[in-house]
Amino acid sequence: MTNELIPEWSDPKEPGKCNSVVRKGHEQEGQAISIQKNIRFQKRKDQEPSVQELYEGVLKGDRSLLARAITLVESNAEQHFQKAQTLLQKLLVHSGNAIRIGITGVPGAGKSTFIEAFGMYLCGLGLRVAVLAIDPSSKLSGGSILGDKTRMEQLSRNQRAFIRPSPTAGKLGGVHRKTREAMLICEAAGFDVILIETVGVGQSEVIIRDMVDFFMLLVLTGAGDELQGMKKGIMELADAIIVHKADGPNKQKAEQTKEEYNRILHFLQPATKGWATKAFTCSSLTMEGVNDIWKVIKSFEQTGKNSGVFNERRKIQLREWLYSMITDQLQYHFYHHHGVKDLLPMMENKVIAGESTVATAVESLFQTFLSSHE
């Protein structure tokens, strides 16, 4: 052990009892150079690609640059904002050519499994499929990203598919914007179909409806009571209701449930003008019914494009996007304002202690905020 040192983390009382040693560095010239090169290579890899590199990479469909472009728009860091917007501006003209499909349903409805089955089917047709997720609950559940990766195992290995787990931003509004921007990037990268999964927890359905062309709700059988209690509002957002897991002993029941839904749908307001929302059955295990869903979507697209409803909706969505971004920006600037940041904890305490009314606290916070903007 003459040329070797005992590492500093070894037990000083038992220096001999150590599994590793630190060897003296090599001093031959060649070795040193090759290590140097290696370090330089590492640095380059970590360096952020330029907007132009990202732009060209996305258009070429380079998966690694596509992922990095999405990471850039998802970033909350201030220094990334301008770069992200410049990139999006360049990519915008190349976007808009995919069909955007939203998929929702209660936890366990089989959304991820369906996306795996449906995505594989679409890839089999020669289409390119991007999967995005809005998961406002991810902060709480934490494990859904991992779960989805294992559930979409085949699809994630398919060259025609690209899967992007949900952005981890806490605020719903931010996730909203980021998913839209990720969608545009995927479209510019040449994906034909964008699938957006969201767990049905109320607010997220409305958000997803606002950014997709076709919106489907996955439901289960044996949910008679649930069906009665299901909010009319959610059903009125859907362009199709899929009674999922229609296989094995569940198949017949699924058919019955489908009929029940169809009866109810008859009395509801359709989500899309000129389109009658209907219920269907499907199994992601046997693949039965999966191809029919694609036929329904294609027919929806054709009908909407002929009538102009399809493009009209996209315009409305852009307008809504504008307003939701204004809200995001207002929130961002308010909460990042120095004076507000200083004052807010104090105001919070005062309100809780009953020393100030909520309205007075809000008033002082806004006075502070607006005084430096006049």
Ligand SMILES: Nc1nc2c(ncn2[C@@H]2O[C@H](COP(=O)(O)OP(=O)(O)OP(=O)(O)O)[C@@H](O)[C@H]2O)c(=O)[nH]1
């Ligand atoms: N029999 C049957 N089981 C299915 C089918 N699709 C999904 N499952 C099962 O249903 C369970 C839930 O599936 P997921 O795809 O994780 O459901 P999810 O809606 O994505 O769930 P969350 O992401 O947690 O909201 C899994 O155990 C699947 O194996 C199907 O078509 N038939």
Ligand SMILES: [Mg+2]
């Ligand atoms: Mg899932």
